[in-house]
Amino acid sequence: MTDVEILRDLGFILLGATAMALLARVLRIPSILGYITAGLLLGPGFGLLEVSHSVEIISEVGIILLLFIVGLELSIEKIREVGKVAFAVGGAQMAVTGVVVAAIAWAFGLSGGQILFLGVALTFSSTVVVVKLLDQLRALDTRHGRIAVGILLVQDLAVVLVLTVVAGLAGGTEPTTSELARDLGGAFGGTLVLLVAAVAAARWLLPPIFRWVAGQQQALFIFALSACFVFVVLSEWLHLSVELGAFLAGVSLAQLPYNHDLRRRVHPLMNFFVAVFFVSLGIQMELGAALEAWALVLALVAFTLFLKPPLIAHLVRLMGERPRIAMRSGLTLGQTSEFSFILGALALANGLIEPELLSIVGAVGLLTMGISSFSVMNGNRLVEAMESRGLLRYLAGAGGDGPPLPTGDDVGSDGEAGEADEGDAERAPTIVVGMNALGRAVVKKLAERGHTVVAIDTDPEKLEDLGVRTVLGNAEYMSVLEEAGISSCGLLVSTLQIEDVNRLLAYRARKLGIPSVIHVFDRGIEEELRGLDVAHLLNSRAAGVRRILEELSERGVFAP
Template sequence: MNHIYLIEDLGLILMAASLMMLLTRRLKTPAIVNYLLAGLAIGPAMGLIQETSHLDYISETGIVLLLFLVGIELNIGQFKKAGKEVLWAGFWQMSLTCIAVFGLAFGFQHPLQTSIILGLAFMFSSTVVVVKLLQEDRSMRAFHGRVSVGVLLLQDVAALAAITLVSSLGGSAESLDASMTTILVTSVGGMGMLIGFTWIASRYIVNPALNWSLPIPGMMFIWSLGWCFLFVAIAHGFGLSHEIGAFLAGLSLAQSRFSSELRRRVHPLMNFFVVIFFVVLGIGIKFNLSATMWLQVFTLSACVMLLKCLIIIGVLWKMGRRKEGSILVGMHLAQISEFSLILIALAGRKGLVTQEIQTMVAWTGIITIAISSYGVFFRKTILHWIQNNHRLCELFQWAEPESKSHSPLGETTKNILVIGMNAMGRDIVKQLASRGEMVTAIDSDPVKLKDLPCNTLHGNIHDWDLLDSAGFSKAKMVVSALQIEEANQLLAFRSHAADIPCCVMAPDTLVMPALLELDVSYFMTPFADGIKRQKAELSKRGLLDK
């Protein structure tokens, strides 16, 4: 009967997560906090779910897919171009935070092994939270967006190493020293072989396989999942963690021209499993912490938020970067990560930390993620308050407003986006390019993007990340040659919201009223125009009455 309880509990978990998102919608609470609160509600608060062992494998699948997605998003070329700001800011933030938290934990009389794990866990910031905040604010391309994402990519690599280390440890107090030799002997060799296989696959296997799967609907998605779990199985065979196998599988796909499309297709499935992971984690959180542990929660929360923010600001200022942008980077990265919760949960399963420590870290995550998110939400008010406070202005050396030439949003691109590379779309692109216009062509079929005299992007327009990377919010105009009514309505809606002129294909007059309500600027009516030209030509030849 376990399968019946599994289905019931899954349904309850998803309903609780959805309800919590609705209840906190106006408060703009981060999704991870909502999932943890949903787990608290149906677990410790109401007692609707008390046993979660039958959900562990499902929730762990979410972490495998999360790291698979992180690997896909890790563009090595972009990482190299991120600059020394990212390397120095990321290095000093992780190092100093780890040392400070280790010192605090050891000062609170936690065992050495627990203090080390807490130091490792708390040095990461939340990729999920920060990227979501940047996407909502349309500031991924701003200075603080680029630096924040670069630091997060660096931290993701470090988090992977920490997860691998913890997963290799045993459960005794002496396991840290005893396991290091085993890690070096058994894991490093397997890691090297798996990295070598990743490199070979990215060069010689991935692109031909994806090209083969492209004509079959849904095959690319199924193949990519199979590829992920193949790496997981190989990693397991080498004695490595499932997470590192998933990450390397994603990394092997990251350099493919299909990476953005794969990210879009895997993301919804990953979201489903990650919801289950964090709700199950919330179910395991207890309220009955001692007064001493609550003091540690608030002390660690304050330490992490202030220290991470001040380290980032100090490093970027030392390198001569913008004051406002530096503060925004610090505000975005002032929380612990979903990887912190994953690392502590993994350490708990290995017997390295107690349930009370896991609960303490979970509460610290809820507090730091919530406060940092609200800080970003009210960032304009905070920056304005700093600028109008004379003592803080002297501290921040904010004597006068910064030059507008350093605006984090950059300049308007004046780019024309053309969606849909059918015969009409390709002809529009070529004519616009011949007139000297900056054009970006977008299509879900990479074959149709070949030999075009402009920038091209492969992907689906339902993916906002794709449009954002094309510079949608600053485009000169959006042109859709698609004959898909739903897609054209979506483009018209987004263009109207961004105050961008929009021209769409109207196969017939029946679709025009709905598009006119969305304030479409221009229509292309090839079928109606073709009929008019045919009628005019027939009339000219005397074959049709005028």
């Protein structure tokens, strides 16, 4: 308890991240760039901080949670939908990118080993950056988002293979062909085992367990995280990447009806851990040698930012996707990966490369991650601009008309999931929060009168048999209200017997200019709710007493 090193480190990291995130908000730049800059300032800049083992663990948990959320977003059907594209494009892109990067390195006079290292290290795109940005844009469930994530997961698989080879080389003696074949076979076999485990868990193991625990929010949350880390440990045990394990854990839980609620609950935790990851990334950067090799760095950055996206777009287009989707997929993957740092560190530790090369890889990574985050965030606008200048023409003849778009994105929107638009056809729905006896009675009466109703509750059982659209989740989260369509609703009703949440809902409704009806069960807070412009107070106690008085009156009890 007295060793407060972790608190000091986290304090610096969080303060730096917050300051730079607020600055990034003012300057309208992605927060990731702010985090990395905070790390650069804390580490190489002022020398305030080094990354401790505890911070390393927190960073790793951040990546695990990020990939877990991606998995939660993608059901097996959705993955199957983009699986073919992802494998074909991922494979071809890695080969082509690797060759081009190697050619650039060769042109700058690097040695054979250095060329090979750069060719491998810089061919991958950043899963963490892309997923974080897509998540921020709520575009994980769009077609281009799914294709990009699919390609990244194929790359992750390749990463495992590369690490297996590098670890083999690091032994000091060159591995034999049979040893390499055994290691690679092990990696493929392990992946297969993990996949089978995920499918089996999704089908037989997880549904009854989660159904049993569904009523208790904290237990549900911790169970989900435990399931995630069981897969992570299994993945580590099979010598696979922790990201793959976390992702598959998420996919297996995505089949459950609580996946949206779980995603919402994991989200804040992930935001905290991932911010630590990005800041620590910046802290660990050593950019001195990269400045001396600035021309090579610029050439590699230019390739990654300006040539890699159209190359990927072309490959995606060849698989029959539409030009806009193809280009947005390409733009999304226009950076190198954090894996290049890990690979570099491993290679350096084993004497396979020199520190200068790691510095170059770091500089290319930072610059491409930072700059590409602009193109990911503004992907729709960029694609429109490219289209209007005829820059997408090269994609026009490459593929067919493309498959139908079940989620309706990439046709003009900035990437939001198409499912969210389902409610648009319904005019000004009424949102009712809390499916207790009062909530169910209110929903029933509104539905009988032809109102469009969206019911919210944290308990899936209470949402059954209502005959209206339902949203499972805690109304304290703004994202739950957004999913219910609060921005377009005509009335917000809370029948909850939770005073604080009722206050919050009244406050949010007032801020959005929506009339609200709030359940009040203690007259002591009526005045406060009136101050929050609540249109009507649902007082079940008073209504009940009135009903009893009516009954007594009918029975002549009040007659003189």
